[in-house]
Amino acid sequence: MTIMLEAVSIWEQGGVPVRLVFRGERWRPVDTPIPLTREPDALPAAVTHPPVQQLGWRIRACSESDELVTIDIVQVDGGWVVDHLWS
Template identity: 30%
Template sequence: MTETRVEHEATIWMVDDIPVRMFYAGHRWRITDTPTRLRESIWTSPGEPSRGLYGWRFQAVNDTGDVLMFDVYRGADDWHVHHTYT
């Protein structure tokens, strides 16, 4: 497994408060597993103090067939991809 730390904005669509689709890095991603809530995780992000962030971990596939595992968190105004795993 290869981990890549990233801090990029993402658009996430939710159904019943669970992520189902995402737009990230110029691609549409379809979530293909049951997302895991990361409510108690402590992450740091650029420009924000260390605090518990509300987020999710899930696997998703894009239109070209790439599959990644994502850690995403909700910032003040939008969603951010914190890590990706291949």
């Protein structure tokens, strides 16, 4: 696993990534992207269904040159960055 913060551009359909550009190359998801979420750290005990915040996506993607990777992308300051990369 590699931890990084490199810019990535994504195209969404119905709020789900369907294409991305990373390191100057086009990539496409090969399965359904998984939402990356987080629940609040501290809540009153009476809260039985805490709100979930979506941070980004985990995507298994294939490049035009047939490289296959799994990447976590998160939104930072209105743009998207690759947070983790598994090749």
